[in-house]
Amino acid sequence: MRRSAALPRTRADDLVTALSRSADKSRLWWGVAAVLAVRKGPARRGALRGIAAIAGASAAANLVAKPLFPRRRPAEEEVPEHRQLRKRPTSSSFPSGHSASAAAFAAAVAMESPRAGLAVVPLAGAVAYSRVHTGVHWPSDVAAGIAIGTGIAVLTRHWWPLHPDARARTAHAAQAPEMRDGEDMLALVNPHSGVNGQDPTEDVRYAWPKASLIYPDPARDLRDQLADEIEAHGSVRALGVAGGDGTVAAVASVAAERGLPLALIPAGTLNHFARDVGVRSMPDADEATEGGHAVGIDLAEVEIDGSGEPGHRWFVNTASLGGYPEMVRLREKLQSRYPKWPSAAIALVRVMRHAKPLRVLLNGKPTQVWLIFVGNGTYAPKGFAPSRRPALDTGLLDVRYVRADLRWSRTRFVFASLTNSLHASHVYRQRDLPELHVRLLDGNRRVATDGEVGPLGREFRFRSRPSALTVYRNPDSGA
Known part of the structure; x- marks a missing residue:
């Protein structure tokens, strides 16, 4: 730290100080994430994983490590006055929360997009060093923060596995005109x-x-x-x-x-x-x-009965009953005042807090559930966050639901999600089925398909329709 303090004064001092301040409350990383999110693909996924990693790293460093390891910060006179921050932090010096967030974000981005990581990692390193340069952390604080942040970024793969940036398979070629x-x-x-x-x-x-x-x-x-x-x-x-x-x-x-x-x-x-x-x-x-290159892929449909005119909806990704449709409706109301993502988070918390279980018949068997998820095709992973389909021609629906007929079911579901142990949880069920018949025993509910809220109904018949859609896509490499 003395060697850093002894460096001659340059114009870079003001830049490093400004960089350190910009990372307060992770504002810098939110801005970088917004830039990365503009570009589709790995860069956008890296931004989302980075934000999730920051949340974990910030909690681990500030809420857990700092109270456990109280440590005095370097004395103010350790660095020249022109480098000192206007508002010196007063929390424990160990570990560096700024370094933890910087390392978490950079590592998470690099895992999804090595190219974006090449740009973000040096910036994260500069933020980490700035905490020593401005005299608010010891080098060992920074090292510990980097270790925590990197570890949390790697740990996100436990809940959100990396997957190859490859398209789903289908064995069904289709005829389509050259356009x-x-x-x-x-x-x-x-x-x-x-x-x-x-x-x-x-x-x-x-x-x-x-x-x-x-x-x-x-x-x-x-x-x-x-x-x-x-x-x-x-x-x-x-x-x-x-x-x-x-x-x-x-x-x-x-x-x-x-x-x-x-x-x-x-x-x-x-x-x-x-x-x-x-x-x-x-x-x-x-x-x-x-x-004129095309393939045949599965679609899914849901027939809706029990409220007014019978309805029918196709969906290409997912459908759901229970908490999700209510969350979508509340999110749309909140979006008049807040951006989409904060509105979605607020809506999710409110809905889960006040949700009431659904008494249903699932393919004729009575049960109570908090929500039902139906995917067009079999999704991976099989845990809490289904994110991709390895194949588009399985002829099956991915059915998942959270039981509400067991004690502390919501608490147990949250715990199993956090520990990635849903496969062993009694409150979570996953099945691959060609059809699903859902009959509500108490009133009507709305179904959501592909993120849009649909009509009210009491009976919902979900089916997979093999090769129902012909879609243009280039042939596989080497085909």
């Missing part, structure tokens, strides 16, 4: 999809310059609007879509019902469906449609 420049294609574009509502119109026009473009009408059901446009255009050989999972699901349902191939450009926030299909960007979509 030269998108001729005879009707493409729906959602200009408000994705981070900051980036309009994908330019990408669509570049890939399919001859396609007819339409935009969602807020006053109409998207499926009805698309069906009317198909009738009006007469000759439509394929449907295209540029948007997030909700928009893609709506267009995919119309494509499946009318036997039209689907071409998609991922333009949402997470793009789970496009990622699993293997279409990562506009060039992927352009190449596949130009060559």
Whole structure:
């Protein structure tokens, strides 16, 4: 520390001091995460994993380690006055919370995206050193913080496993017309999809310059609007879509019902469906449609009875009953005042706190549940956070539910989730089934499909429809 203090004064001193202050309350890392999240794929996943790692590292360093290991901070006169922070921290010096958060974020980002890690790791190292440079931590505090942060980042893999950035498999080839420049294609574009509502119109026009473009009408059901446009255009050989999972699901349902191939450009926030299909960007979509390369994949459907007119909905990713639909409705209300992600967190806490169990018949067997998750295909991992599909042609539904007929079921579920022991928990069930019949015994509930709240119902029949959708994607390497 004396060697650091003895360094001659340079313009870098002000930069290092400002860098140290910018990392207060992890503000710097939230800003970096926002930049990384703009780019789809590994960089965005790295940002999300990094934020999760910061939460764990901050709790471990500030709430656990500091109270256990009280230590005086370096004396103020240890460093020159021009380096000193205006507000010196008063908590225990050991370990460095700033270093723990910096290491956690950088390590988490690097695990998902080594390229992004090359940029973030030096910045994290500079933040860690700045705590010594400004005289608020001993070097051993920084070393301990780095060890804690790195350990927490690695530990996130226990709950959120890394997976290869590979598309899902399907053995079902499909016939689809070559769409030269998108001729005879009707493409729906959602200009408000994705981070900051980036309009994908330019990408669509570049890939399919001859396609007819339409935009969602807020006053109409998207499926009805698309069906009317198909009738009006007469000759439509394929449907295209540029948007997030909700928009893609709506267009995919119309494509499946009318036997039209689907071409998609991922333009949402997470793009789970496009990622699993293997279409990562506009060039992927352009190449596949130009060559007429397509595959058949499964879709899932749910028939809804018991409240008003019978309903029917397709879904490409997931459906759910119980707490999730209520959370979506509350989140949409909160979004008038808060951003989407904080609104979702607030809604989840409120719903789980006040949730009431559902008395249901699951394929004829009575039970009580807190929520039911139904995936289109078998998801991995089999624990709390299903995130990907290894295959798109299993002909099965991934059914998961949390039992409410056992004592302390919610507490036991949370504990099992935190310890990654859901596979051994009595309150958690997972099954792979071709069909699921859910009958509510107390009133009606809404079903959510692909993140959108659907109609009320009392009986819900979920089914897998093998190879119901033809989607454009390039052939496997070496095929």
